[in-house]
């Protein structure tokens with residue numbers, strides 16, 4: 349990677365103070381309310397605008413995941429049409445293929461995939477570390493009540509090993525051995541060129557012991573310090589590039605004291621925003637956001653990594669989350685699971701074979717205004733790729749619009765009413781979504 353980092357860059361002149369191209373502006377703060385989980389009942393929910401070199405993101409916002417610089421089966425033009433403000437790609441996958449130098453040569457992630465709006469990359473930490481533990485594929489399945497730092501499913505091999513400096517892992521693509529560290533992740537993300545990047549952190553699981561979580565939080569802090577130094581060096585040396593913002597990631601699993609401690613550590617460093625990451629139990633997801641907000645300056649945007657359950661989104665927005673990403677809408681859609689205001693259903697159920705209504709009555713997305721349940725059901729059963737396209741467009745539209753509506757409800761002073769009405773209706777039929 350060293351040669352990659354030393355590669356000279358374009359001739360465009362550097363603009364002094366270009367960091368000002370990134371900033372967060374608060375529009376409306378939620379008034380105090382029952383759902384506030386912060387210190388003394390503080391409620392951190394808000395609307396705002398994240399200004400980036402590639403345009404603004406009005407928050408709260410849903411960030412669809414274009415893992416390999418592509419939404420599976422949906423063109424960026426269609427993502428724009430359905431209202432997506434920004435996309436998130438994965439540094440680890442782009443590192444493996446096609447390689448960060450290709451994206452750099454293309455003029456950055458957005459230009460590479462013909463998307464002129466803001467982009468995010470995650471650090472690669474989640475993917476690298478989930479090769480070691482934390483993914484169902486690798487973990488032993490029945491882990492109820494277990495606490496162990498080395499739980500691996502029978503017959504599976506651990507592919508990632510953490511040490512003080514970083515992570516060594518075996519590529520799932522070709523078996524090659526690779527190394528990720530704070531500096532390498534920063535180099536990769538700078539070459540990919542997204543507007544918002546994340547510091548390299550260690551992912552733990554809820555099964556890790558308390559002692560391991562403590563050590564991991566300290567290690568993540570040391571990696572965060574190294575990320576800030578390397579980010580500054582790369583920002584200064586790669587002149588003529590649009591400013592890339594860096595978010596520090598707060599870990600600490602479900603321990604309040606560790607989360608608060610980690611938040612204070614991240615707040616003490618020169619980050620542009622914060623990522624709320626790692627294993628979180630659903631019942632304390634709102635609390636976790638609030639503990640972190642209690643300890644952080646309020647002028648930094650806050651991204652909650654990888655959630656898309658409708659009730660979790662409300663709990664996180666209420667307690668300070670500004671942006672949210674998740675692969676679930678697309679992944680569920682490809683399996684036929686359709687999100688609607690009345691809950692989630694599977695369009696491949698037999699009853700829809702002759703149903704010529706849209707996926708969701710009243711939905712304004714391209715799929716619902718042009719195609720029927722019967723047609724989408726047929727395409728998915730026949731494994732026709734257009735089925736993936738149509739189901740994904742509807743589901744991404746559902747989450748993008750949900751966050752748009754939440755934002756409007758905060759600005760209009762009706763968040764509590766909107767939350768109660770939406771959740772009652774969504775979960776009325778026992779939906780899992």
Ligand SMILES: [Zn+2]
Pocket residue numbers: 707708711712713714715716717741742745
């Ligand atoms: Zn629709």
